[in-house]
Every structure is written in structure tokens, then in C-alpha cells.
Amino acid sequence: MRRGPSAALLAGVFLLAGPARAADAPPGASSCTGCHAAQPVANSVIPRLAGRPADEIVRIMGEYRSGAWASSIMGRIAKGFDEAQIAAIAAWFANQPK
Ligand code: HEC
Numbered sequence: 001m002r003r004g005p006s007a008a009l010l011a012g013v014f015l016l017a018g019p020a021r022a023a024d025a026p027p028g029a030s031s032c033t034g035c036h037a038a039q040p041v042a043n044s045v046i047p048r049l050a051g052r053p054a055d056e057i058v059r060i061m062g063e064y065r066s067g068a069w070a071s072s073i074m075g076r077i078a079k080g081f082d083e084a085q086i087a088a089i090a091a092w093f094a095n096q097p098k
Helices: 007-017 019-024 029-033 054-066 074-078 083-094
Strands: none
Touching: 029 083, 054 074, 054 083
């Protein structure tokens, strides 16, 4: 009977995608983590991005950039990155532990 991936395989996937990859942050990601901390911050008003789906981050950044989504600061920040940079940063955040 097949019951899906083994625990060992899942552990391997977790290790590959997990905290060890923080060192592989793409250019620009460190400018986000100054505010969107990699670790949870108690009572922070800044939304967490770690573990969020990449396509959601890409979509929101597009809306900030176009002004479709009003913001205090993110509109200006979003304009400083091109689509490839946003995609790389979003994929990296999606891979970070929640
Ligand atoms: C100066 C602090 C600051 C920096 C730097 C910053 N952000 Fe933000 N971000 C915020 C704040 C504050 C909000 C809440 C919305 C607002 O007021 O603009 C936000 C909201 C967001 C949201 C929406 C989350 C949600 O659930 O509503 C996304 C996505 C986001 N930021 C992505 C990024 C990315 C990607 C970067 C790096 C390129 C970045 N931010 C850099 C402060 C920052």
C-alpha cells in the first residue's frame, strides 16, 4: 500500500527548504527583513511575510507599485524593485519558516 512520501524524504525536503536557506536570500531581501522580520515580533504592526505564498506577495507588490493598494510606505519601496527581483524575494519569503 502506498502512503505518500516517507518521513525521511519529508525531513530532507524540510532541511532543504528550511532555515538553513536564509543565507541564500536574494538581493534586496535584506531590505525587507529590516521591517518584515524573519522571526515573529510580539505586537508588531508590520505583517509577517515568512511562509506566505510567493504569488500572493508578488500580487500585493504589484498593487503597491501601481497604487491600486494604498499604503504608507510599501508603494515607494515596491517601485524600487523590478519584477524579477520581486519574484525572487517573494519565492525566498515563501520558503522561510512561518
Ligand atoms: C520601512 C519598513 C518596511 C520595509 C523596508 C518593507 N516593508 Fe513591506 N510593509 C511595511 C508596512 C508598514 C506594511 C503595512 C502596509 C503599509 O502601511 O504600507 C507592509 C506591508 C507589506 C506587504 C503586505 C502584507 C499584508 O499582508 O498586507 C507586503 C507583501 C510587503 N510589505 C512586502 C515587502 C517586501 C517584499 C519588502 C522588501 C522589498 C518590504 N515589504 C519592505 C513596512 C516595510
